[in-house]
Structure formats: C-alpha cells, structure tokens
Amino acid sequence: MAMSDRLAQIPDSYFGKTMGQKVTHGPLPLINLAVGIPDGDTPDGIVNKFIKAVQEPENQKYVAFHGKESLKQAIVDFYQRHYGVALDANTEVCILYGTKNGLVALPTAIVNPGEYVLLPDPGYADYLAGVQLADAIPKKLNLTAPDYLPKWQQISQDVLLNTRLVYLTYPNNPTGSVATLEVFKEAVTQFQNTKTKIVHDFAYSAFGFDSKNPSILQVDGAKELAVEIYSLSKGYNMSGFRVGFAVGNKDIIQALKKYQSHTHAGMFGALQDTATYALNHYDAFLEQQNNKFRQRRDDITRALADVDIPFEPMRGGIFLWLKTPPHFDGEGFVEYLLQEQSILVAPGFPFGDNGHHYVRMSLAIDDEQLAVAIQRLQSIAHLYH
Structure with missing residues (x-):
C-alpha cells in the first residue's frame, strides 16, 4: 500500500467517510439530522460580493x-x-x-x-x-x-x-x-x-x-x-x-x-x-441565525420533555445530544431510527468514549422537516420507558 505508516495508523475520518454516502432507510421520506451543514442560503449580499470579487483582475x-x-x-x-x-x-x-x-x-x-x-x-x-x-x-x-x-x-x-x-x-x-x-x-x-x-x-x-x-x-x-x-x-x-x-x-x-x-x-x-x-x-444576520436555532432548540426540547425522552441541556451550538434508550448503544439506535423512522443521526462514538450511549442530532434542517422529525421522535418514547 502506498501509504506512510504514520498516515495508516490514523482511523478514517468518520464524517469524511460517511458524508454524502447513500443510505438505506425505512419506508418514510428520509430526514437527515446527521450533518451540521447550515440549511439556509448564504445571504445574497455576500454571494454578490463574491461574484464581483472573482471578476477583479487582482484576485486572479x-x-x-x-x-x-x-x-x-x-x-x-x-x-x-x-x-x-x-x-x-x-x-x-x-x-x-x-x-x-x-x-x-x-x-x-x-x-x-x-x-x-x-x-x-x-x-x-x-x-x-x-x-x-x-x-x-x-x-x-x-x-x-x-x-x-x-x-x-x-x-x-x-x-x-x-x-x-x-x-x-x-x-x-x-x-x-x-x-x-x-x-x-x-x-x-x-x-x-x-x-x-x-x-x-x-x-x-x-x-x-x-x-x-x-x-x-x-x-x-x-x-x-x-x-x-x-x-x-x-x-x-x-x-x-x-x-x-x-x-x-x-x-x-x-x-x-x-x-x-x-x-x-x-x-x-x-x-x-x-x-x-x-x-x-x-452582524445582524448572526443574531438572526441565533434566534432561528434558539427557536428550533426550544421546539425539540419541549417536545421531547413532553414525552419524557431524556436529552442533555442544549445551551448553544446546533446539535442536540440525545441519550439512547435502554438496551441500545449509539450505533444500534442510529440503525433503529434509520429503519423504523427514516431519520439519520450521527452515533456518539466518533466523539469519544463518553459518546457510546448517545446520538447527535443536528438542527440544521428546515423547520417543516424538523417538525416532522419531532413527531417521529415522540412516537418512540415507549423505548425509554
């Protein structure tokens, strides 16, 4: 193999390996909560600035x-x-x-x-x-x-x-x-x-x-x-x-x-x-982004609390850290959600040993899809009890 020993000792990047990979899921439309890619468009003003900047001779x-x-x-x-x-x-x-x-x-x-x-x-x-x-x-x-x-x-x-x-x-x-x-x-x-x-x-x-x-x-x-x-x-x-x-x-x-x-x-x-x-x-756009994700945080945590699904407090960022139900590890719960609810989430193990009984859910998804995902998650509350 044409690879140095140093590089060979490093595990493949989990997200480099899985991002964009085709997944087999259950009968419902897939909802991808696995990757933290912002769901909104880049503001028009920023895009237009880039277009003009590309045309500048000094930038070529x-x-x-x-x-x-x-x-x-x-x-x-x-x-x-x-x-x-x-x-x-x-x-x-x-x-x-x-x-x-x-x-x-x-x-x-x-x-x-x-x-x-x-x-x-x-x-x-x-x-x-x-x-x-x-x-x-x-x-x-x-x-x-x-x-x-x-x-x-x-x-x-x-x-x-x-x-x-x-x-x-x-x-x-x-x-x-x-x-x-x-x-x-x-x-x-x-x-x-x-x-x-x-x-x-x-x-x-x-x-x-x-x-x-x-x-x-x-x-x-x-x-x-x-x-x-x-x-x-x-x-x-x-x-x-x-x-x-x-x-x-x-x-x-x-x-x-x-x-x-x-x-x-x-x-x-x-x-x-x-x-x-x-x-x-x-600066104002940063505040809009914060308000958007705060509302999403409020919506999903309120819904999970209503059915007694445990999660860690989410005070910032764009991810919810969700504990797996009893008798599931992170990988098993990822597969369950994918096949039974057509929801793709990230297992906790790539983030360290303390993640083996958690999954990470990204809220970087449009509000309509998030609302559907919340309903599907509420339907599995029985797994926790």
Missing part, C-alpha cells in the same frame, strides 16, 4: 501568503466590536482555509513528538488526527453530563505537567454545552506560566441561546497562552467558502503562519474580499 493572481490587510483588519474590528478584545493584525491573526485545517495543523506546528495533548471527550472527532500526525500522545479531557466542562483537579499531575496543548470547544460539538467567562478564567489560571498552550475551537460562536458566548481571549492574560479559532461557516451560512481564522498568542500564530507558508500559497483573493464583507456588514 497570487496574493500575499498571509492574507490581505483588509481581511486582517476586518477580523481585528470584529473582535473589538463583539468581544472587546484588541488584536494586532500582523502578529495575532492567522487566516485559515477552513478552521479544520488550522485545528489539525496546530499540533504539528507547536507540539513535539511524545508530548501530551488533552482532547475533550466528547469533542470534535478530527482533533485526534492532528495529534497523531504530529506523533504526539492524545490524553482524555473527560467531560461529563450535565455541563460537560473541564474538571482540572481530576487530571493527574503527571499528565498536566507533560501536556503541551489543550483543546477546548464551546459551544461544544456534540453536546450543546457552553462555557462562561469564569470557565475560561479557570483554564487560563490552570496553565499560566507553564509550557501548556490552549486552543479554543469557537466554530459555533454565533449560537448562544441563554447568553452571548464569551471568547477565551476576554480573560486577562489569555493571549499569553491561548489562541481561538473562528469559523464563518456556521454563523454566516458560508460552509462551502471554507474561510476561518486563528487569533491570539503571537508565538502560536507565528508557528501556524510558518506551517501554512509551506503548505498553502495564500487564500484566493476573492474569498478574502467576501469574508471581509461578511465580517464588516452582517
């Missing part, structure tokens, strides 16, 4: 490796406006071709072989691949119901002392849990003046249903050890554009930029112009 040539000044300034302005965080456009901002690229590249950029990386369990599945590609050692950051927050005192001192990087993600994918500023203060305090760095995956930042999601960079001293990775995919319905950015600690940003200078030749200029326009002009 190579651009600066580390991005246009206009996009970096838009990122700086966005963080100041939304979080009161001051950033230096040249030293504290790194533009990413999709946040996944940055999240997977980060261990290679700053972690040495054999060093520990703490990964949330449950948490986004592809963090692990980045750790393994760097020949680092993944360690579990155990998150438990109902809040799914780190409990640093439960981690052994040996692990803490040898950890180089910690991944956090709030709102959490897959659980829908959120972090307060106090939670981030505890994390920064825990690792201040150590060799450990923190990366906060802020992909679902726009979706905070009970209060606005804080940035870890709002904590005093956070930039001494932390970076935050922000995505335009979910809040702006721009998943196909593949635009994100990292902000924060200068040393980590420098390492990411160096890594990218050897793997990318700069983001397409038209994409940069479009992202700049979105960041500068669509």
Whole structure:
C-alpha cells in the first residue's frame, strides 16, 4: 500500500467517510439530522460580493501568503466590536482555509513528538488526527453530563505537567454545552506560566441561546497562552467558502503562519474580499441565525420533555445530544431510527468514549422537516420507558 505508516495508523475520518454516502432507510421520506451543514442560503449580499470579487483582475493572481490587510483588519474590528478584545493584525491573526485545517495543523506546528495533548471527550472527532500526525500522545479531557466542562483537579499531575496543548470547544460539538467567562478564567489560571498552550475551537460562536458566548481571549492574560479559532461557516451560512481564522498568542500564530507558508500559497483573493464583507456588514444576520436555532432548540426540547425522552441541556451550538434508550448503544439506535423512522443521526462514538450511549442530532434542517422529525421522535418514547 502506498501509504506512510504514520498516515495508516490514523482511523478514517468518520464524517469524511460517511458524508454524502447513500443510505438505506425505512419506508418514510428520509430526514437527515446527521450533518451540521447550515440549511439556509448564504445571504445574497455576500454571494454578490463574491461574484464581483472573482471578476477583479487582482484576485486572479497570487496574493500575499498571509492574507490581505483588509481581511486582517476586518477580523481585528470584529473582535473589538463583539468581544472587546484588541488584536494586532500582523502578529495575532492567522487566516485559515477552513478552521479544520488550522485545528489539525496546530499540533504539528507547536507540539513535539511524545508530548501530551488533552482532547475533550466528547469533542470534535478530527482533533485526534492532528495529534497523531504530529506523533504526539492524545490524553482524555473527560467531560461529563450535565455541563460537560473541564474538571482540572481530576487530571493527574503527571499528565498536566507533560501536556503541551489543550483543546477546548464551546459551544461544544456534540453536546450543546457552553462555557462562561469564569470557565475560561479557570483554564487560563490552570496553565499560566507553564509550557501548556490552549486552543479554543469557537466554530459555533454565533449560537448562544441563554447568553452571548464569551471568547477565551476576554480573560486577562489569555493571549499569553491561548489562541481561538473562528469559523464563518456556521454563523454566516458560508460552509462551502471554507474561510476561518486563528487569533491570539503571537508565538502560536507565528508557528501556524510558518506551517501554512509551506503548505498553502495564500487564500484566493476573492474569498478574502467576501469574508471581509461578511465580517464588516452582517452582524445582524448572526443574531438572526441565533434566534432561528434558539427557536428550533426550544421546539425539540419541549417536545421531547413532553414525552419524557431524556436529552442533555442544549445551551448553544446546533446539535442536540440525545441519550439512547435502554438496551441500545449509539450505533444500534442510529440503525433503529434509520429503519423504523427514516431519520439519520450521527452515533456518539466518533466523539469519544463518553459518546457510546448517545446520538447527535443536528438542527440544521428546515423547520417543516424538523417538525416532522419531532413527531417521529415522540412516537418512540415507549423505548425509554
């Protein structure tokens, strides 16, 4: 096989393998609640900006490796406006071709072989691949119901002392849990003046249903050890554009930029112009998105509670973390829902050992289909009792 031993040791990406795959389901029309792709269209103004930007002669040539000044300034302005965080456009901002690229590249950029990386369990599945590609050692950051927050005192001192990087993600994918500023203060305090760095995956930042999601960079001293990775995919319905950015600690940003200078030749200029326009002009759209998903959260959780189907509190993000009925594991329940109710959901196991008796349901589906899915879910309440 023409594959390196290092690459061969990494399991196939679950969603890379299954996304778009044809599924066999029961007699009802299929409802896909498995993938977190925004169901709405990209706003017309953003699309029109992209069309015009493609036609610009300067965007048909190579651009600066580390991005246009206009996009970096838009990122700086966005963080100041939304979080009161001051950033230096040249030293504290790194533009990413999709946040996944940055999240997977980060261990290679700053972690040495054999060093520990703490990964949330449950948490986004592809963090692990980045750790393994760097020949680092993944360690579990155990998150438990109902809040799914780190409990640093439960981690052994040996692990803490040898950890180089910690991944956090709030709102959490897959659980829908959120972090307060106090939670981030505890994390920064825990690792201040150590060799450990923190990366906060802020992909679902726009979706905070009970209060606005804080940035870890709002904590005093956070930039001494932390970076935050922000995505335009979910809040702006721009998943196909593949635009994100990292902000924060200068040393980590420098390492990411160096890594990218050897793997990318700069983001397409038209994409940069479009992202700049979105960041500068669509704050109100982010609020609309939040309101839409809050209503969906309210609808499904109210309906499940009415028939005593247990679920974890969903305070942010776009996913509901649903406990399986007794005598089902996640994979078995996925198959049951697919064949009996024609509902496709994601099993919990790709998100870690703590996910084996859960499934993840995406609310990124139009309201009419969601209403039908809710009715079908209510009809299986007997499985829980």
